[in-house]
Amino acid sequence: MATNFWSSSHYKRWIVDRATLHQARYYDLQYADSPEHLGFLNIFFANLISKLGKKLQLRQRVIATATVFFRRFYVKNSYCETDPFIVIAACCYVAAKAEEAPVAIRSVVTEARTLFGDEYGIKTFPSDNSKLAEMEFYLVDELECDLTVFHPYRTLVTLCGKEGGVSLPQAEAGEADADDSDGPRYWGTGEGKLELQEGALQMAWYGLPYCPSPQAQDAQAPVRFIINDTYRSELCLLYSPHLIAIAAIYLTLVFHAPTRASIQQPASSAPSHSGSSHHSHSGSPTRRSSRSTTHSQKKQQQPQDVIGFMAGLNVSMTLVATIAQEIISLYALWDRYSEDVHADSARSSFLHKSGSASGGTRRGGVKAGRSASVVSSGTITSGNTPSTQDDSAQNEIVTPMSLVQLLLRMREQRMTDLAHPPSGRPVAVNKMLERTQAAG
Amino acid sequence: MDHNLLVSDPMRLYRAKRDSARKRVTDKYTILGFISSGTYGRVYKAQSKDVDGRIHAIKKFKPDKEGDVVTYTGISQSAIREIALNREITHENVVALKEVILEDKSIYMVFEYAEHDFLQVIHHHSQTLRQSISVAVLKSLTYQLLNGLLYLHDAHIIHRDLKPANILITSSGVVKIGDLGLARLTHQPLMPLVAGDKVVVTIWYRAPELLLGAKHYNKAVDIWAVGCVMAELASLRPIFKGEEAKLDSKKNVPFQKDQLLKIFEILGTPSEREWPKVKDLPEYDGMKRLDHYSNRLQEWCQSRMPNGAQLLKELFAYDPDKRLTAGEALQHRWFREEPLPTRNAFVSLSAERVPPHRRITQDDAPSMMPLGAGGSHVQGQVSQMQATAQAHLSQQLSHSHSNQSGKAGSAASFASVSGGGGPSRKKARLG
Ligand SMILES: Nc1ncnc2c1ncn2[C@@H]1O[C@H](COP(=O)(O)OP(=O)(O)OP(=O)(O)O)[C@@H](O)[C@H]1O
Numbered sequence: 001m002a003t004n005f006w007s008s009s010h011y012k013r014w015i016v017d018r019a020t021l022h023q024a025r026y027y028d029l030q031y032a033d034s035p036e037h038l039g040f041l042n043i044f045f046a047n048l049i050s051k052l053g054k055k056l057q058l059r060q061r062v063i064a065t066a067t068v069f070f071r072r073f074y075v076k077n078s079y080c081e082t083d084p085f086i087v088i089a090a091c092c093y094v095a096a097k098a099e100e101a102p103v104a105i106r107s108v109v110t111e112a113r114t115l116f117g118d119e120y121g122i123k124t125f126p127s128d129n130s131k132l133a134e135m136e137f138y139l140v141d142e143l144e145c146d147l148t149v150f151h152p153y154r155t156l157v158t159l160c161g162k163e164g165g166v167s168l169p170q171a172e173a174g175e176a177d178a179d180d181s182d183g184p185r186y187w188g189t190g191e192g193k194l195e196l197q198e199g200a201l202q203m204a205w206y207g208l209p210y211c212p213s214p215q216a217q218d219a220q221a222p223v224r225f226i227i228n229d230t231y232r233s234e235l236c237l238l239y240s241p242h243l244i245a246i247a248a249i250y251l252t253l254v255f256h257a258p259t260r261a262s263i264q265q266p267a268s269s270a271p272s273h274s275g276s277s278h279h280s281h282s283g284s285p286t287r288r289s290s291r292s293t294t295h296s297q298k299k300q301q302q303p304q305d306v307i308g309f310m311a312g313l314n315v316s317m318t319l320v321a322t323i324a325q326e327i328i329s330l331y332a333l334w335d336r337y338s339e340d341v342h343a344d345s346a347r348s349s350f351l352h353k354s355g356s357a358s359g360g361t362r363r364g365g366v367k368a369g370r371s372a373s374v375v376s377s378g379t380i381t382s383g384n385t386p387s388t389q390d391d392s393a394q395n396e397i398v399t400p401m402s403l404v405q406l407l408l409r410m411r412e413q414r415m416t417d418l419a420h421p422p423s424g425r426p427v428a429v430n431k432m433l434e435r436t437q438a439a440g
Numbered sequence: 441m442d443h444n445l446l447v448s449d450p451m452r453l454y455r456a457k458r459d460s461a462r463k464r465v466t467d468k469y470t471i472l473g474f475i476s477s478g479t480y481g482r483v484y485k486a487q488s489k490d491v492d493g494r495i496h497a498i499k500k501f502k503p504d505k506e507g508d509v510v511t512y513t514g515i516s517q518s519a520i521r522e523i524a525l526n527r528e529i530t531h532e533n534v535v536a537l538k539e540v541i542l543e544d545k546s547i548y549m550v551f552e553y554a555e556h557d558f559l560q561v562i563h564h565h566s567q568t569l570r571q572s573i574s575v576a577v578l579k580s581l582t583y584q585l586l587n588g589l590l591y592l593h594d595a596h597i598i599h600r601d602l603k604p605a606n607i608l609i610t611s612s613g614v615v616k617i618g619d620l621g622l623a624r625l626t627h628q629p630l631m632p633l634v635a636g637d638k639v640v641v642t643i644w645y646r647a648p649e650l651l652l653g654a655k656h657y658n659k660a661v662d663i664w665a666v667g668c669v670m671a672e673l674a675s676l677r678p679i680f681k682g683e684e685a686k687l688d689s690k691k692n693v694p695f696q697k698d699q700l701l702k703i704f705e706i707l708g709t710p711s712e713r714e715w716p717k718v719k720d721l722p723e724y725d726g727m728k729r730l731d732h733y734s735n736r737l738q739e740w741c742q743s744r745m746p747n748g749a750q751l752l753k754e755l756f757a758y759d760p761d762k763r764l765t766a767g768e769a770l771q772h773r774w775f776r777e778e779p780l781p782t783r784n785a786f787v788s789l790s791a792e793r794v795p796p797h798r799r800i801t802q803d804d805a806p807s808m809m810p811l812g813a814g815g816s817h818v819q820g821q822v823s824q825m826q827a828t829a830q831a832h833l834s835q836q837l838s839h840s841h842s843n844q845s846g847k848a849g850s851a852a853s854f855a856s857v858s859g860g861g862g863p864s865r866k867k868a869r870l871g
Pocket residue numbers: 475476477478479480481482483496497499535551552553554555557605606608618619620621
């Protein structure tokens with residue numbers, strides 16, 4: 001995003017602390033089965049936004065903005081007192097406009113009704129355009145009209161994308177618009193670049209255990225991007241986007257063995273970019289690739305100093321490590337979340353292609369294997385291993401349908417309590433409802 | 441009952457809560473009068489009910505209408521854009537957005553009030569004073585305009601609609617760039633100006649690369665407009681006053697022959713030497729077919745702004761890559777010569793030469809206008825104005841049913857939007 005981050009509404013008004021988030025979930029915590037379920041809801045809602053966004057052919061960046069809008073809305077509201085489904089639709093609708101890629105209100109209504117109705121059994125989504133437009137009004141109000149959102153993508157491109165000779169798939173190449181990194185970096189010293197191998201940067205985009213092979217980069221490939229993944233949590237409310245980007249790069253460096261090897265040795269021994277992989281993305285034209293390949297190969301003659309690179313960024317490494325840890329915790333949680341196969345057929349192909357041996361859980365590598373090594377290597381100082389395997393609750397697999405049920409239950413109980421509070425002090429909910437009914 | 445309601449509309453309670461907490465525009469502001477109606481909305485002068493009693497301009501976006509019923513049909517792209525950008529920026533030479541109020545299906549943007557604008561200053565000089573704008577004022581206005589533009593451009597914002605009516609001036613002579621309704625962040629793909637929006641930037645201020653159909657353009661289009669504005673301040677009339685060729689029935693963008701000719705008559709036909717990429721532009725062939733002109737800008741400037749000629753020439757570089765940037769323009773020698781630009785552009789003027797206050801009228805939007813025994817100084821003014829506007833108003837209201845376009849129509853819509861007894865209010869007003 002183009003305006004200055006440090007004077008932006010994002011930085012000034014929408015980076016919140018944990019206590020605020022906890023307060024925001026106050027009522028939801030009373031009705032949810034466990035605090036952990038709110039974490040699952042975070043994943044679930046982000047997935048829904050992503051699915052709706054894809055049906056509307058929104059770019060990844062627009063989906064990310066919609067997700068941030070959603071998180072911001074629920075800094076001020078409770079799941080149990082609202083209808084997250086219409087909020088999701090409104091977030092997509094407004095984000096598309098805020099990112100200058102508007103979609104017709106009718107198609108949002110149609111796609112949302114189909115998605116929510118057919119796949120999740122939500123039949124209350126209004127068919128009337130004006131209901132979504134009305135929600136848009138309330139949403140923009142809740143967002144305090146702060147519609148310009150910063151994302152980690154730009155930092156990643158600034159740091160690794162341009163000279164790294166990396167070509168990104170079409171959807172993401174949109175983030176790498178030449179103008180996007182135009183202008184001074186808004187944080188750190190403005191110095192330091194890291195040459196990542198193609199595979200490594202792809203991983204920073206795609207998600208940890210998945211090292212994309214050229215063939216896997218077709219549109220159906222169930223790739224997850226680390227950065228995209230962070231939107232499944234509340235990280236975007238807690239930390240500045242450049243820190244999230246650096247944490248994603250950091251995780252990539254830690255987990256991607258070939259990259260680690262290549263940056264510790266002179267690059268002559270590192271696998272060179274294969275020209276074909278640049279152009280293999282299912283016909284999507286790539287930018288800069290041919291020009292920058294030679295460039296980066298030339299530059300890779302020097303061994304790169306990762307520690308120096310990280311230090312040179314002049315950001316708090318403790319903070320970066322904390323974020324990295326939280327991303328790992330997210331993956332641990334996500335491991336126990338399962339999209340219904342019919343709702344997300346891409347998942348099966350992911351499992352198939354990645355050939356994960358650890359019981360079919362996609363984040364197995366991260367959780368069981370790698371996170372331990374991160375902690376033991378001492379680089380992450382905050383030190384909490386995300387999960388303890390023997391806890392029986394950890395084996396529960398949460399599905400979208402169970403979360404839909406949970407949501408409906410939470411709301412129903414909340415409404416009942418509002419009408420007949422256990423404290424005996426009646427809440428004027430009926431009166432309020434009558435009033436709105438009269439108003440239409 | 442609540443349960444059924446929640447099943448059919450789970451957000452009912454949420455809305456009730458929000459509605460009851462929301463402050464209304466008229467709770468916070470006294471509407472003093474109507475300023476202007478533009479493409480996207482209507483602008484009112486208003487006074488804050490705070491102790492400070494500050495004056496504001498409130499821009500009310502046109503409410504959405506389906507037939508006669510005001511309904512939610514989605515916030516316009518232009519409103520979203522203007523709101524989103526305004527929330528991110530603060531600069532002395534860019535008009536400040538104080539707050540946005542969403543109420544009753546309408547959006548109100550509350551801006552700091554600016555007593556004048558460039559258009560009005562130009563009119564004042566051409567109609568009332570019949571004299572050109574002094575160099576000191578011209579230079580100060582241009583300098584501050586460039587200064588605000590530098591800020592926008594540094595924030596990667598292209599304004600895209602710079603013209604005298606959109607450049608405001610406060611009563612203390614400070615320039616405020618306004619109307620970001622067409623502005624864009626530059627990192628986004630910039631579509632040709634007609635696509636998507638129904639609005640087209642006023643053609644007189646449109647840069648030659650746009651007129652020749654460039655698919656990509658940049659900040660330089662604003663610099664061209666600054667040149668046009670500066671020339672207009674100097675000569676009191678638009679320098680390139682072309683006729684716009686309208687879209688044809690297939691919405692094809694027409695060749696803007698007349699506007700190009702108006703430019704060529706003064707700046708000459710662009711040559712490939714001064715603008716190498718001109719031959720790649722879609723309308724290049726059309727341009728070649730026009731008569732050939734040579735540059736006579738020097739001559740044009742002679743009588744109008746002899747000292748600023750060099751700056752103007754560089755603002756009017758045909759090649760967008762060679763056109764000055766805002767930063768370069770601010771460094772221009774002209775701004776370091778006497779008279780130096782001043783922060784109060786009017787400081788050198790005697791009181792009677794300062795342009796008059798913005799005229800406000802009572803003509804429509806009756807529901808925005810509080811009636812009654814307010815007793816405050818401004819309200820006294822208002823009721824006086826109401827008396828004079830009354831005949832006019834009643835005429836409008838009686839036509840408001842049939843008149844779909846223009847002011848009467850808006851008046852009707854306003855009454856219906858604000859709800860709560862439109863007809864009786866009208867009566868009270870008329871009686
Ligand atoms: N802050 C302000 N203070 C005083 N007057 C203002 C202010 N903002 C706008 N106006 C007046 O209202 C007019 C219209 O405002 P603005 O340009 O923002 O709206 P618009 O609908 O985009 O208009 P247009 O399409 O004519 O450009 C301005 O030309 C100016 O006369």
